[in-house]
Amino acid sequence: MIPSAFDYARPSTVQEAVRILSEAGEDAKVLAGGQSLIPVLRLRLAAPSLLVDLGGIAELRGVSESGDELVIGAMTRHADILRDPLVARYAPLLAQATATVADRQVRHLGTIGGSLSHADPAGDLPSVSLALDAVMTIAGPAGERSVPASEFFVDYLTTAMQPGEVLVAVRVPKREGWGTHYEKFNRVAQAWALVGVAAAVRRENGSIAEARVALTNMGTTPLRATAVEQALAGALASADAIASAAASAAEGTSPSSDVSASAEYRTHLAKVLTRRAVAAAGGIDAA
Numbered sequence: 001m002i003p004s005a006f007d008y009a010r011p012s013t014v015q016e017a018v019r020i021l022s023e024a025g026e027d028a029k030v031l032a033g034g035q036s037l038i039p040v041l042r043l044r045l046a047a048p049s050l051l052v053d054l055g056g057i058a059e060l061r062g063v064s065e066s067g068d069e070l071v072i073g074a075m076t077r078h079a080d081i082l083r084d085p086l087v088a089r090y091a092p093l094l095a096q097a098t099a100t101v102a103d104r105q106v107r108h109l110g111t112i113g114g115s116l117s118h119a120d121p122a123g124d125l126p127s128v129s130l131a132l133d134a135v136m137t138i139a140g141p142a143g144e145r146s147v148p149a150s151e152f153f154v155d156y157l158t159t160a161m162q163p164g165e166v167l168v169a170v171r172v173p174k175r176e177g178w179g180t181h182y183e184k185f186n187r188v189a190q191a192w193a194l195v196g197v198a199a200a201v202r203r204e205n206g207s208i209a210e211a212r213v214a215l216t217n218m219g220t221t222p223l224r225a226t227a228v229e230q231a232l233a234g235a236l237a238s239a240d241a242i243a244s245a246a247a248s249a250a251e252g253t254s255p256s257s258d259v260s261a262s263a264e265y266r267t268h269l270a271k272v273l274t275r276r277a278v279a280a281a282g283g284i285d286a287a
Helices: 014-027 037-042 078-083 085-090 092-098 112-118 124-131 226-232 239-246 263-282
Strands: 007-009 028-031 050-053 063-066 069-073 135-140 143-148 153-155 166-173 179-185 195-204 207-216
Touching: 014 028, 014 050, 014 135, 014 166, 028 037, 063 085, 069 085, 078 092, 078 112, 085 092, 092 124, 092 179, 092 195, 112 124, 112 166, 124 179, 124 195, 124 207, 179 263, 195 263, 207 226, 207 263, 226 239, 226 263, 239 263
Parallel strands: 007 050, 028 050
Antiparallel strands: 063 069, 069 166, 135 143, 135 166, 179 195, 195 207
C-alpha cells in the first residue's frame, strides 16, 4: 500500500517542532523512528496532512546523568540504549526489555520516545517505564511539563500528551542494588508480546524489601501488579513466597481475547511469567 499524500517538515529544534505542531493542530503526526507509524500510514489506518520528523533534533538523542536520575532523550535509539554504560549500571531493566524489541533492524531505527508515545499495550517499554517509576518530560506551547509513567498512558494507543506537544525525554531514577528481569512470551520471534512482565527486586537480609512489577498486554494500558508488590514486600526470598505472590498477578487486569490468545490464557501467562520474572530479578531458584 502507498500512504495518502502529506506535507513533510523536519525541524532542527524542539521549539520549532512545537510551533509547527501547534499550527497544524490535530491533523499532524510526529515521526520518530517510524517503526510503528510507517506501517500504519502504508495501510492508510492514519492519513495525516503533515508529518513532523524529529530526526533532525540532535538535543533529543543520548543518555546523561542529572543527580539521582538518568535523562534519556526521546530520540535515543533502542540500539544505543543497549550499548549505554549508564543504562547498564543504573537501569538494566530497560536494556533487558529493549533487547527483546522486534529485531536488529528495528532496534537500529526505533526510539524509546517513539515506543512510549505510540503507547501500544503490547509494547515492551511502556510497562518497563512503569516498573522503573519513570517520568516523561513533555514540551508544548506552554513550556515543559513532567508526567509520571503512571499517568502518561491513558488508554489504548493514547497518552496524556496534547496536540502540539512532544515527548522530549524520559527521566529514570537510578536504582543500584536492585535485581531486574524482563520476561516475555510471544508466539514467534520478533512478534509482539502476548504477555510480558517487568520486575525489579531489592533484597535485604534474606527477604524481599521492595518489588516493582509491571505487566505488558494485560489491558488497554501497561499495568502495575500492585497485589504482587504488596505480597512480596517483606516476604522471605523463596520460591514458595514468589509463587504465592504471583498467583495474584492478574488482579485488576482486563486482558483481551484475540486471534493470538484468549483472555484466560493471558491470565495464566501473567501468573507464570510474573513468577519467573520476580525469581530471576531476585536471584532465586524458582524451579
